[in-house]
Amino acid sequence: MLKVSPRTNVIEYLLIVSGILIFGLQHSGISALRVKNRIVDRWGKEGYANLFNITSIVGIIIPFIAMNYWDWFYFINEPILIQPMLFASGVILIIIGVTVAMMASRVISVSTVADMRTDRQAELVTGGIYSRTRHPLYLATILLLLGLAALYPFDRVIVFSIALSVYVLIGAYLEEKKLVLHYGQKYLDYRKQAGFMLPHVRSSQG
16 A cells, blocks of 8 residues: 655645635635726626636636545445544535525625625615624535535545635635725624624523
């Protein structure tokens, strides 16, 4: 059996993290208001939306390839590798993540949250699931990534999921700062009502 040295593993992990860093720079860069406004001025909102989608897909492919994991059907090919508790947890997390994403998309479009602003209302959206959590799509993404790591409990997939989750948290924090600047006191009041990602715990007397 060919043994892989710890150094080789570290290099693989660094490649994955570097790929996600490149994706993060691309994603955050094109979402920056200054960059967005320039693109919209030149190609319109639809052009910006298309460019955002294309560059995001290309950007996420880089860390995905760097992960270098292709045995997505291991549970069929090698069922002996299945860890029942983790596998079940992964399925549940993915189902919850998809459900949260669908609930959020009923209130506000994915393109809007991605800062495309092709259909953003001037009014702050606080209805539906947004009445409980301010960033449900970021929450859904993290749930999906945690589900992925539980479903595929292998080192490279775990590194990919953790690194991308960290970027999602950073992205949510940066989005929060932009929303405070945009909506001011109205958003500060909204923060008292809805949790950052997890809903506030409400007392029975509240």
